[in-house]
Amino acid sequence: xxxxxxxxxxxxxxxxxxxxxxxxxxxxxxxxxxxxxxxxxxxxxxxxxxxxxxxxxxxxxxxxxxxxxxxxxxxxxxxxxxxxxxxxxxxxxxxxxxxxxxxxxxxxxxxxxxxxxxxxxxxxxxxxxxxxxxxxxxxxxxxxxxxxxxxxxxxxxxxxxxxxxxxxxxxxxxxxxxxxxxxxxxxxxxxxxxxx
Amino acid sequence: xxxxxxxxxxxxxxxxxxxxxxxxxxxxxxxxxxxxxxxxxxxxxxxxxxxxxxxxxxxxxxxxxxxxxxxxxxxxxxxxxxxxxxxxxxxxxxxxxxxxxxxxxxxxxxxxxxxxxxxxxxxxxxxxxxxxxxxxxxxxxxxxxxxxxxxxxxxxxxxxxxxxxxxxxxxxxxxxxxxxxxxxxxxxxxxxxxxxxxxxxxxxxxxxxxxxxxxxxxxxxxxxxxxxxxxxxxxxxxxxxxxxxxxxxxxxxxxxxxxxxxxxxxxxxxxxxxxxxxxxxxxxxxxxxxxxxxxxxxxxxxxxxxxxxxxxxxxxxxxxxxxxxxxxxxxxxxxxxxxxxxxxxxxxxxxxxxxxxxxxxxxxxxxxx
Numbered sequence: 001x002x003x004x005x006x007x008x009x010x011x012x013x014x015x016x017x018x019x020x021x022x023x024x025x026x027x028x029x030x031x032x033x034x035x036x037x038x039x040x041x042x043x044x045x046x047x048x049x050x051x052x053x054x055x056x057x058x059x060x061x062x063x064x065x066x067x068x069x070x071x072x073x074x075x076x077x078x079x080x081x082x083x084x085x086x087x088x089x090x091x092x093x094x095x096x097x098x099x100x101x102x103x104x105x106x107x108x109x110x111x112x113x114x115x116x117x118x119x120x121x122x123x124x125x126x127x128x129x130x131x132x133x134x135x136x137x138x139x140x141x142x143x144x145x146x147x148x149x150x151x152x153x154x155x156x157x158x159x160x161x162x163x164x165x166x167x168x169x170x171x172x173x174x175x176x177x178x179x180x181x182x183x184x185x186x187x188x189x190x191x192x193x194x195x196x
Numbered sequence: 197x198x199x200x201x202x203x204x205x206x207x208x209x210x211x212x213x214x215x216x217x218x219x220x221x222x223x224x225x226x227x228x229x230x231x232x233x234x235x236x237x238x239x240x241x242x243x244x245x246x247x248x249x250x251x252x253x254x255x256x257x258x259x260x261x262x263x264x265x266x267x268x269x270x271x272x273x274x275x276x277x278x279x280x281x282x283x284x285x286x287x288x289x290x291x292x293x294x295x296x297x298x299x300x301x302x303x304x305x306x307x308x309x310x311x312x313x314x315x316x317x318x319x320x321x322x323x324x325x326x327x328x329x330x331x332x333x334x335x336x337x338x339x340x341x342x343x344x345x346x347x348x349x350x351x352x353x354x355x356x357x358x359x360x361x362x363x364x365x366x367x368x369x370x371x372x373x374x375x376x377x378x379x380x381x382x383x384x385x386x387x388x389x390x391x392x393x394x395x396x397x398x399x400x401x402x403x404x405x406x407x408x409x410x411x412x413x414x415x416x417x418x419x420x421x422x423x424x425x426x427x428x429x430x431x432x433x434x435x436x437x438x439x440x441x442x443x444x445x446x447x448x449x450x451x452x453x454x455x456x457x458x459x460x461x462x463x464x465x466x467x468x469x470x471x472x473x474x475x476x477x478x479x480x481x482x483x484x485x486x487x488x489x490x491x492x493x494x495x496x497x498x499x500x501x502x503x504x505x506x507x508x509x510x511x512x513x514x515x516x517x518x519x520x521x522x523x524x525x526x527x528x529x530x531x532x533x534x535x536x537x538x539x540x541x542x543x544x545x546x547x548x549x550x551x552x553x554x555x556x557x558x559x560x561x562x563x564x565x
Contacts, residue, residue, distance in 0.1 A: 052291040121291065141343050
């Protein structure tokens, strides 16, 4: 009789143990921290580059134009123009272009150029007719002599009015030439991508 | 049977606790060695203030003399002492803040997470090793030039680190002497990262290093002190529970043996009458206790094997930094320790019943019904 009465007690104890085990294992389970392995800079220089001082740049080149939401640029797809772009530029590391649209004025494009001493961030203003309205250098680490040339009006204005089909100016300085190449590439890509 | 179960339960809990504690300590040690460093030597004063000064790009009012490095390296407990000279150049108008870190050849030894993506560690005064993100942002590859316009210093990229998810990703690592010259802080360092030969030597080593003029030692133990205190409290609590369980088991063994000797009073009397000595009867009862203890231990080991996960689940929530993957491995050491303790408990429980059995008078025993 005694043995029989022990059986349900044993069953309850075992069941309770199993429930407790499950609960404890859940509460003791380590937090699963999953970090994104996606590299925002995977495509060198072409990932979304922050537009550091839009108000100042717009005031210079598109005075009076509204400042866009710089954290939310539009994307221009380049994938269907890949072959044509590779033929024109020699290479294409990406399939899309981030574009800041400026109402009634045009667009702003940003890219890093490989300067001689570090990256040079270029801001390119393009009109609705796909012509360059102006450029700005927002970040660089060049020595004074190159920095002076980068900031000189003669250099900055040398690109005004150029289109994707224009001949771009060349420069003996590696950094200045890198900027020129990047501006041309941006304009050619944008021109192709914005062309229906 | 109930006696065996009580003893087995207590043994199972004890074995699991011992094994779990052992595993926990091992995993803590692993965490320590994974960190690469055990303590930091920083200048006297508020370390937060020093950090704020560095971030503002100002020259540190407080820094360590390089003699502190020599003194730290002479300490017998120190395995690696890696100097660090950190300086930041914020240039918000140019959209960048350069984080320059002066290191020497010991840096890769203490930064266990460093892995070269390309190139090599700095060997020449003009070499710079770039963090992964720094290289991507500056579009630098090995062999390229990196210029610091503020200090008018030019470097050649000698290597690029793999992404580590640490602040190292965005830093420029240059030789210590170069950094000191660049920021006009010759002979000064911001701090010293120290790895000890044995983490257990942290307290005496920290006390000795604290004696270095102008330096204060901040141990990693201080940072994870809360974890260790919690772990110690949990272990003490569990050991307390285990000893109570063992005590109760000892009482059940005692109860069983007393009942046995009472039931067998006549038999014991007969044995005495036919010539059994008192010591032989004493040994008979104590050996019975030893057999029960061994059987209980074996049952406990089986229970521990079967219910190890459940018992580990009970203990684990109380142990921070416990390895989530490690189950409770029943080591021979833990099994032997449990066996020894259980036999001791059994022997203590058997003392009184054995003494009573040994003192039985044959005539009086044969009179009992």
